Amino acid sequence: MIATTDARRLYAELRALKGRAEARRRANGEASSQQEITKALDKPPYSIKFRSQSISSWIPEDQAKAQVPHDADVVWKLVRLLSRWANEEQPDERYWRNLVERAQPVRALRPRLTLPVDEYGDQEIPPPIVTRAFIFPQEVTYAIRSTSAEKKTSAPLAPMFALRSRLDFDIRRLLLRSAISLAHLEALVTESLQTYLTWQNLDGGWPSTPAATSNSWSTAQGVYLLNELNDGAYRSQVNDAVDWLLNHRNADGGWGLQPGVSDVTGVELAIFALSSYRDQRTQGVLATAARWLIDKQNSDDSGWAFVPRNTVSSVYCTAWGMISLHALATAASNPIYQKVYVERGKKFLIDALNKTWRDHGWGKFLGSPTEGMRTAHALNGLFAADARHSRIFKRSLRALRKEQLKDGGWGDDGGSNLEGTSWALVALARTGQFYFPRTVSRGIDFCLRSRDRTTGGWPERAGGPVQIWCTHHAILALSSYLNAFRPLYQAPLHRFFRWWLKGQLLRPLLTSKIQILTAILISLGIAVAIFRPGS
Known part of the structure; x- marks a missing residue:
């Protein structure tokens, strides 16, 4: 049954394409029945077994009776055939595949489960926060270490089993030096995410602070955060935010924090957010934005500055320029973005690295003293340049650990802040190696202490007003921590010891x-x- 905007769009476009193909075939005196389609798809270059009844179920006369196709490969080959019959140009494969994916019925969140007596005690835990591989190295599914029978009943387990489970958990937590159990952290992140969703304005965008006017920075951050989390549950919110971004482009094809004025950060965030939605609507938009961003890459040092306010290349803007163009290179299958412009950005980061043994990291600009927040941004930029196995990257990881402040956070010359701590945790979690579990645990503890318990959001610095963009950073960091450490909690104890x-x-x-x-x-x-x- 058709239930979403994307599903209705898929139905309309498939039906229209079929109509054009049939009209062209009739004009040429050729048959165009569903049986003819089945025969054509059974031959090269398509070579698939196709049931003619599928067309009747996908695009019937009555739209209310239509069923959404699930196999994008089959739909793509059908579209290729119908486009050839209609004598049209080669269709956009990525557009059709994305349309099929987005048209799938929205999956409801799994119900909350009650753990009778498990490693976390008697409590309810929320459904998992699962992060896609678009940013993070692996997709991980949460599993409760109990049998199916145990999940169906709330009867207490045998004392010996409960003791073994508690000992197992305590051993893992001690060796990982974990600041909080995964179940508690899962619940906290889910609660904050629900609060974050309520801050989306009716126009589809997000503001910087609750109840303010929507802006492109926060809206782009909302798009890529929800896209990285449970994709099915938040599709409606993401689609509204994507529409907001497309409707609020500036005349020069960019975005900015201030209305009508494009800036480098706004364009970088929008490219990164929209890259995973690259289709016929956004293809030209992204190409224009990429040209705008590439034009702002400094020719003398290959970095990006915060244009229009600044002309001096900064580590933050350069790192995000690399991240956004890397995402676009992947989505558009265009290696030029990666091999030319991301590599140029990498050159700037290497040149801007403080190479002394005692001060091995990045500051705001070329030659600036090392700061934890800038080092974290640079490491995430190097991920985009596929440099995670380089000697510079590994040395800089140790520099990031050194830059952690006494309160467990990372920041700038003003002390620890939420942004620096969040991106440091993301960089450490993305390595997949967990070089410094105590360092990560202290960072998580800083995030938890900084949270405003009244609203469920985060301020930039402890005690300050809640900021939506800070809440975005914190949710992203904590969910990446959850996904990185969850396999270690679930692995058999002997494998955990070996690791x-x-x-x-x-x-x-x-x-x-x-x-x-x-x-x-x-x-x-x-x-x-x-x-x-x-x-």
Whole structure:
């Protein structure tokens, strides 16, 4: 049954294309029945087994009786055939595949489950926050370590089983140095996300602070946050926000925080948000925005400045320029964005890196003192340049750990703030290695202490007014932490121990400082053995 705007659009476009194909075939004196379609699809270059009844169910006369097709491959081959019959140009494959995906019925959130006696005790836990692989390395599904029978009943488990479960949880939490159990953190993130959704204005956009006017920065952030979380549950909100962005472009094809004035950050965020929605509506919009952004890349140092307010390349704007163009290169299958402009941005980040041993990180600009927040942004930019295995990246990870302040957060010369802490946690979680579990745990603890419990949102700094953009950063960081650590909680204990021994005990032995110290000790031992009297 057709239930969403995208499903109705798919029905209308498929039916219109079929009508044009039939009209063209009739004009040429050729048959165009559903049986003819089935025969044509059974032959190369399509070579699929297609049931003629599928067309009747997908595009019947009565739209209310239409069913949404689920297989994008089949729909794409059908569209190719009908377009050829209609003597039309080659259709846009990505547009049709995205349309089929977005037309799927919205999946309801899974009901809250009650854990009888598990590692987290008697409590309810919300449905999982699952992050797509568009930003993060893996998609992880939450699973409760209990049998199907145990899930169906609230009867307490045997004392010995409960004791083993509690010991298992305590061992994992101790070795991971976790600041909070996953169940509690899951509930907290879900609660904050529901609050975040209520801040969306009726026009489809998000403001910077609750009850204010929508702007492109916060709206773009809302699009890519919800797109990275449960895609089915928030499709309506995302579609409204995408429409807002498309309807509020400036005359030059860009976006900005101030109405009518395009700025680099606004364009970067919008490109990143819209890249996953690249279709016939947004294809030209994204190409124009990309040209605008590329034109603002400084020719002398290859970085981006916060145009129009500044002309000096900054680490933040350069990192986000790389992130946005990397996303567009993937969505548009255009390697030029990646191989030319992202690589130029990488050159700026390498040049802007403070290369002294004691100050190995990034500041605001070229030559600025290292700050934790700028180092976090730069590391996320290097992810976009596929440089996560480079020596610079690994050294900079250690610099990020060093820049963590006493309160557990990261920030700038004004102290810890939510933005710096959130993006530092994202960078650390995305490595997939968990080099510094204690560092991550302290960062999570800083986020939890900074949260405003009255509204469920986050301020820029503890005690300040709640900001929607800060709440966005916090939800993104905490959900990435959940997805990164959840497999370690679910793995069998013997595998967990093997990971811990390899990653937390043996890996430090391979760091450069330990290697140098080992070499010195070996040299001293050899020297003593050679020059020892009587040898």
